[in-house]
Amino acid sequence: MRVLDHPRPEDIRLEAVLHALADPMRLEVVRFLAQAGGEVACSEIDLAVSKSTGTHHYRVLREAGIINQVYRGTAKLNSLRREDLDALFPGLLDSVIAAAARLGTRASSARHSG
Amino acid sequence: MRVLDHPRPEDIRLEAVLHALADPMRLEVVRFLAQAGGEVACSEIDLAVSKSTGTHHYRVLREAGIINQVYRGTAKLNSLRREDLDALFPGLLDSVIAAAARLGTRASSARHSG
DNA sequence: ATCGTACTACGATAAACGACGTACTACGGT
DNA sequence: ACCGTAGTACGTCGTTTATCGTAGTACGAT
Numbered sequence: 001m002r003v004l005d006h007p008r009p010e011d012i013r014l015e016a017v018l019h020a021l022a023d024p025m026r027l028e029v030v031r032f033l034a035q036a037g038g039e040v041a042c043s044e045i046d047l048a049v050s051k052s053t054g055t056h057h058y059r060v061l062r063e064a065g066i067i068n069q070v071y072r073g074t075a076k077l078n079s080l081r082r083e084d085l086d087a088l089f090p091g092l093l094d095s096v097i098a099a100a101a102r103l104g105t106r107a108s109s110a111r112h113s114g
Numbered sequence: 115m116r117v118l119d120h121p122r123p124e125d126i127r128l129e130a131v132l133h134a135l136a137d138p139m140r141l142e143v144v145r146f147l148a149q150a151g152g153e154v155a156c157s158e159i160d161l162a163v164s165k166s167t168g169t170h171h172y173r174v175l176r177e178a179g180i181i182n183q184v185y186r187g188t189a190k191l192n193s194l195r196r197e198d199l200d201a202l203f204p205g206l207l208d209s210v211i212a213a214a215a216r217l218g219t220r221a222s223s224a225r226h227s228g
Numbered sequence: 229a230t231c232g233t234a235c236t237a238c239g240a241t242a243a244a245c246g247a248c249g250t251a252c253t254a255c256g257g258t
Numbered sequence: 259a260c261c262g263t264a265g266t267a268c269g270t271c272g273t274t275t276a277t278c279g280t281a282g283t284a285c286g287a288t
Contacts, residue, residue, distance in 0.1 A: 002254075002255095014141070014210070014213050014214060014217060015136050015137065015138055015141065016136075018132050018133075018135045018136035018141075018210070019132075019133075019136035021132045021136075022129050022130075022132035022133035022135075022136050023129065023245095023246085024129060025246090027128070027129065041264080042264075042265070043263085043264065043265085049246085049247070049248090050247070050248055050249075051264085051265070051266090052247085052248070052249075052250090052265090052266080052267085052268095053246070053247055053248070054265090055265065055266060055267090056245095056246075056247085057246090058265095059266095060245095071254090071255095071265090073254090073255060073256065073264085074254065074255045074256070074262095074263060074264045074265075075255095075263090075264065075265085076264075076265065088213070089209055089210075089212075089213040090209060090212070090213075091205045091208065091209035091212075092206070092209040092210060092213060094205065094209075095203055095204060095205035095206040095208075095209055096128075096132070096203075096206060098203075098204070098205075099128050099202070099203040099204075099206060100128060103128060116284080137275095137276085139276090155234085156234075156235070157233085157234065157235085163276085163277070163278090164277075164278055164279075165234085165235070165236090166235090166236080166237085166238095166277085166278070166279075166280090167276070167277055167278070168235090169235065169236060169237090170275095170276075170277085171276090172235095173236095174275095185235090185284085185285090187234090187284090187285060187286065188232095188233055188234045188235075188284065188285045188286065189233090189234065189235085189285095190234075190235065
């Protein structure tokens with residue numbers, strides 16, 4: 001029940017990874033996790049969508065093999081699967097995160113005024 | 115009719131690029147172009163889809179800013195926008211192409227019987 | 229002018245996607 | 259036992275996507 005299914009490294013598909021990353025919300029999550037560097041609860045990342053939509057995006061990321069999710073108490077902790085991804089697609093995650101970080105959120109959706 | 119519209123570098127969006135790359139057919143085109151290294155006619159890349167579907171995929175790639183398309187005679191020549199992409203998203207294209215090349219087309223399941 | 233090749237434009241369709249709300253489960257604290 | 263917090267499952271809705279076929283345009287060769 002409280003155990004989440006993750007794809008094994010050999011089942012992670014490039015297209016699924018690219019597809020998962022091709023969404024502003026999910027890119028934001030990945031960017032946040034990369035910056036945080038460790039485990040982050042869903043509730044700590046303030047996405048501009050409803051909770052059920054948030055759950056959907058986390059699921060897509062997990063099923064693509066991009067993030068690891070584990071329950072602790074009532075929280076669900078997320079972290080990047082950096083090692084797996086780096087081994088499978090060297091440089092991919094880094095370049096995407098770097099690009100996303102450089103662009104910030106402005107190209108995606110949310111915009112800070114001022 | 116003979117001039118095709120391409121996004122300027124500053125209009126190329128990371129998400130659009132990732133989205134365009136997240137398709138087996140288009141990934142195959144990119145892989146082919148990377149390997150060829152220069153201009154390649156649409157007809158030289160044998161995609162397992164109808165011609166009209168092929169046109170659609172080339173268009174997506176062009177509109178995302180991934181490929182350059184130019185007419186010559188009855189042919190339409192395609193080439194990667196490597197410099198633009200490398201400047202915008204350093205390492206991204208290389209890592210995707212390397213990953214796609216390593217996997218080949220089989221793992222990407224660019225085919226189903228029929 | 230006619231023909232063949234290469235590619236396009238249009239319209240249709242089925243599937244996938246992103247978004248939501250509501251009702252629900254799981255856990256910790258009181 | 260009860261409540262609040264954190265997140266899920268399900269059903270729905272509108273949009274986008276991938277696919278096709280058919281009809282058409284552009285160009286080079288004859």
